[in-house]
Amino acid sequence: MKVTEIEHFSHRHKLELSYSQKPYRCDGCKQEGFGSCYQCNKKTKCDFHLHEKCAMADPLATHPFFNNCIFEFRKKRKHGKRCKACGKDIRGFMYKSKKAYLHPCCLKLPNTLNGEGGLILNLKDKASSKCLICRHKKISGKVKGWAYVSTCGKHCYHVGCVNHMNFENWGCFNSQQNGGNISLVFIKQESGRKKKRGCCVGCALDLIVNAILGSALQLAAGCVLGLS
Ligand SMILES: [Zn+2]
Ligand SMILES: [Zn+2]
Ligand SMILES: [Zn+2]
Ligand SMILES: [Zn+2]
CATH class of the missing domain: 3.30.60 (Wheat Germ Agglutinin (Isolectin 2); domain 1)
Structure with a gap:
């Protein structure tokens, strides 16, 4: 509970x-x-x-991408440091270690996301092929950026690119109540180029964006939550 x-x-x-x-x-x-x-x-x-x-950040944490490495929770921003996972600046709460800085939400990204039709996305510490959003393997010159890669090999998206796309272009996603869950769903654009990417792209992006934003909410019976 x-x-x-x-x-x-x-x-x-x-x-x-x-x-x-x-x-x-x-x-x-x-x-x-x-x-x-x-x-x-x-x-x-x-x-x-x-x-x-x-x-709910724990004072100490570990991550499977960093062996023998302890991350410490810190309240204050660190000038000029970037999150190893999404490539964005560290501007507040963070996890710090000798090897990397991570946003609390990035540190807790699920290793695997399971979608409809057997779609499985695995979190990798770098893109295995070009990211389908930015068309590059690295998120920027210095930062490789973590990516979700599908087991079928068709999908590869930087964590940072999905997040960026979501808010730069708000309206790509919409909230949807589905049974006991509320989550974001990708709205397929009618423009020719985006349509050609196929419906599976939408499924993959839904999974990733909900994982990044921590938005999926289980509405358990008897649980009192302010839904406004
Ligand atoms: Zn991050
Ligand atoms: Zn936060
Ligand atoms: Zn990208
Ligand atoms: Zn207050």
Whole structure:
């Protein structure tokens, strides 16, 4: 059972586990978020949000890509440091180690995502082929960037590119309630080029964007959540 109300060092009021149907900026890591999050009680109108993973960050963590390496949670930004996973700047909460800096949400990305029709996406520490969004193997000159690669070999997307695409071009994704789950779904564009990519691209992107934003929310019966 999840804790639905917490006290957090970063904010003076109690935070409540709720669901934001609009994109928000996490006041911890300063990255975008959507859906499930810890929010300041609405009455105070603080507009304060934390990703679940930022609110519940463990002081120490490890990651399978870094052997014998301990990551320490830090509250403060680090000038000029980039997240090894998504390639974006570190502007708030982060995990620091000798080998890399990571956003809390990036550190916790699932190793495997399972989609419909046997689609399996595995998290890799670099793209195995060109990313289908930016058309490059590296996310930028210095940063390779992690990628989700499908077992069939047809899909390869940088974690950072999916996230970027989502918010630069808001409207590509929409929230959808499906049974007991709320998640983001990719809206297929009618323009010729995007259509040709095929429907499976949409399925793959849905999986990744929900993993990145931590948005998928299980609405368990009896669980009190503020759905507004
Ligand atoms: Zn965050
Ligand atoms: Zn508040
Ligand atoms: Zn990151
Ligand atoms: Zn890319």
